[in-house]
Amino acid sequence: MNAFKVLTKKEFLQMLRDNKVIWLPLVFILLGMTQPVVTYYLPSIVKALAGGQGIMVDPNLTALNGGEVLASTLASQFDQLGLMILVISMMGMIQADKADGMLSFILTRPVTASSYIAGKVTSHFLMAATSVAIGYVASTIYANYLFTDVPFSRMIPALFLYLVWVLFIVTFTAMISTIFHGQGVIALISIVFLIGCRITVGLSPILDIINSASLSKHAMTLLITGTISSNIVINLLVTLFWIVLILYVTNYWIANKKFKHV
Amino acid sequence: MKLEIRNVTKAFNGKVAVDNFSMDVEAGSCVGLIGPNGAGKSSLIKVISNVIDSDGGEVLLDGQIISKMKKRIGYLPQYPNFYDWMTATETLSFMGRLSGLLKQDESRTIPGILAKVGLRGEEDSKVGTFSGGMKQRLGIAQALLHNPSLIVMDEPVSALDPIGRREVLNLIGEIKKETTILLSTHILGDAEEICERFAIMKNGRKIEDATISNLLNRNVKNKLCVRITAKDQKWIAIVKNLPYVKEVEVIGSEVIIQVENIDENKTQVLKNALEHGVDIIKFEMKNDSLEDIFLKLVVMK
Numbered sequence: 108m109n110a111f112k113v114l115t116k117k118e119f120l121q122m123l124r125d126n127k128v129i130w131l132p133l134v135f136i137l138l139g140m141t142q143p144v145v146t147y148y149l150p151s152i153v154k155a156l157a158g159g160q161g162i163m164v165d166p167n168l169t170a171l172n173g174g175e176v177l178a179s180t181l182a183s184q185f186d187q188l189g190l191m192i193l194v195i196s197m198m199g200m201i202q203a204d205k206a207d208g209m210l211s212f213i214l215t216r217p218v219t220a221s222s223y224i225a226g227k228v229t230s231h232f233l234m235a236a237t238s239v240a241i242g243y244v245a246s247t248i249y250a251n252y253l254f255t256d257v258p259f260s261r262m263i264p265a266l267f268l269y270l271v272w273v274l275f276i277v278t279f280t281a282m283i284s285t286i287f288h289g290q291g292v293i294a295l296i297s298i299v300f301l302i303g304c305r306i307t308v309g310l311s312p313i314l315d316i317i318n319s320a321s322l323s324k325h326a327m328t329l330l331i332t333g334t335i336s337s338n339i340v341i342n343l344l345v346t347l348f349w350i351v352l353i354l355y356v357t358n359y360w361i362a363n364k365k366f367k368h369v
Numbered sequence: 370m371k372l373e374i375r376n377v378t379k380a381f382n383g384k385v386a387v388d389n390f391s392m393d394v395e396a397g398s399c400v401g402l403i404g405p406n407g408a409g410k411s412s413l414i415k416v417i418s419n420v421i422d423s424d425g426g427e428v429l430l431d432g433q434i435i436s437k438m439k440k441r442i443g444y445l446p447q448y449p450n451f452y453d454w455m456t457a458t459e460t461l462s463f464m465g466r467l468s469g470l471l472k473q474d475e476s477r478t479i480p481g482i483l484a485k486v487g488l489r490g491e492e493d494s495k496v497g498t499f500s501g502g503m504k505q506r507l508g509i510a511q512a513l514l515h516n517p518s519l520i521v522m523d524e525p526v527s528a529l530d531p532i533g534r535r536e537v538l539n540l541i542g543e544i545k546k547e548t549t550i551l552l553s554t555h556i557l558g559d560a561e562e563i564c565e566r567f568a569i570m571k572n573g574r575k576i577e578d579a580t581i582s583n584l585l586n587r588n589v590k591n592k593l594c595v596r597i598t599a600k601d602q603k604w605i606a607i608v609k610n611l612p613y614v615k616e617v618e619v620i621g622s623e624v625i626i627q628v629e630n631i632d633e634n635k636t637q638v639l640k641n642a643l644e645h646g647v648d649i650i651k652f653e654m655k656n657d658s659l660e661d662i663f664l665k666l667v668v669m670k
Contacts (some may be wrong), residue, residue, distance in 0.1 A: 109466070109469075110466075110467055113463065113466040114467075117452075117463055120455075120459075121452070121454065124454045125454075207450045208446060208448070208450045209450055209451075209452070211420045211446075212444075212446060212449070213467065214419075214420070214470050215418050215420055215439060215442070215444045216439060216464065216467040217440045217467070217468065218467050262376065284409060292630040307560055342627060362420055363422075364420075364421055
């Protein structure tokens with residue numbers, strides 16, 4: 108427990124020194140703002156740029172409500188550029204310690220592999236979750252202002268569903284960072300797999316059950332329609348299972364010293 | 370405190386690095402693990418400090434398996450790497466807390482340790498700005514911090530320049546008064562200076578394990594070395610006929626005389642030389658140096 112606290116504190120100190128505590132939330136605020144602002148001004152933008160050629164946004168299009176805009180923030184911003192930035196910001200979380208020998212060094216102290224991993228995952232998840240939540244709130248404020256109000260009762264549960272998907276992203280990246288050596292390979296594998304998960308949501312109902320990215324879809328549905336599918340419980344349980352399995356593999360890898368030593 | 374290394378074997382991809390190595394280290398001793406590059410010293414040190422698991426055998430500290438005794442061990446890797454963005458104090462606090470040092474003891478212990486390793490005034494400097502010698506000393510501070518009963522060091526001085534080496538050697542000489550030390554090195558002079566006992570390794574095996582005086586005495590060859598001037602060459606023939614002289618070898622102006630019993634015969638040879646009016650430039654007992662012994666052991670065996 109003591110080692111876990113010391114390691115978690117060290118991660119936060121490092122994020123502070125790296126200014127990650129500033130830039131990561133800023134990135135998500137920007138991503139969160141983009142969707143409502145661009146959606147709102149799209150007709151004027153199109154008109155200004157291409158109005159002379161007769162191109163315009165269909166004026167009969169039904170006006171979007173705030174919930175729909177917030178849902179598209181998750182789908183078009185957070186699950187794409189946001190996910191890539193998250194992965195890239197975390198790809199070295201364990202790989203860097205392996206590469207400079209700090210992991211081996213730390214493990215010569217009375218520190219268990221599980222407290223090391225717990226420290227990494229907890230700190231990086233809290234950082235990612237805070238950034239996503241701040242960006243999400245920023246997006247909500249703009250959606251409320253430019254479109255209709257998003258009901259609190261939809262916005263908060265949707266955020267929680269989305270954060271479970273973020274936890275999956277963090278643990279998965281941690282595992283890949285443990286197993287592979289090169290930062291490029293880690294980023295590539297994580298991004299391709301996680302975006303692959305997100306793209307395949309909706310293709311097949313069976314696949315959706317075991318796909319953790321469905322949680323992002325559930326969050327969107329909740330924001331748009333205000334209803335939650337009954338599959339959500341199964342989805343949450345399956346995601347929990349994946350997270351436990353991923354942590355187990357990561358722990359196995361480190362505890363049995365399968366990583367490359369310097 | 371007693372460290373027992375029992376039949377440790379370790380192979381990397383089929384290549385044997387440590388081969389059935391056994392050794393006991395008593396409390397208070399300073400043991401040097403010496404051997405040529407690639408002898409398996411680092412691998413053995415890594416098994417002892419539990420960085421890697423051995424394929425066979427075990428390492429016990431006070432009868433307990435080493436992975437459960439990490440608190441009692443201080444470890445200095447060959448290239449101690451710390452987080453560049455941490456200050457010296459933060460680094461020690463981080464490593465110390467992981468080793469079980471209590472928070473309330475930190476403020477008392479850390480400044481003292483930093484002063485001891487000669488890093489006073491660098492408390493709040495970033496580790497990234499440190500030279501190799503300073504990092505090595507910080508590494509030693511880190512290994513000492515939690516008062517371990519055994520300190521394991523992997524090539525503590527090999528990568529340092531002469532000044533850094535001197536600093537670190539003096540420091541080790543200082544701390545060996547208080548703790549048990551096991552260190553590896555391929556520089557004989559360093560080992561000779563700080564260790565009382567050597568384990569010599571070659572191809573993963575222990576080929577010799579002895580104290581320095583034991584090692585030197587064992588290699589006394591009952592030889593005398595006399596340097597004489599050219600005009601006295603005829604004395605060599607006289608010496609050859611002495612009853613207690615077994616063999617005479619002439620190398621330039623030096624005469625190497627092997628006798629039956631060095632203690633009794635050396636005065637007799639000297640007397641004989643004086644009686645014949647030999648002009649002696651040098652008269653000494655010839656012992657193999659540690660380097661001769663090392664070379665003999667490593668190259669011959």
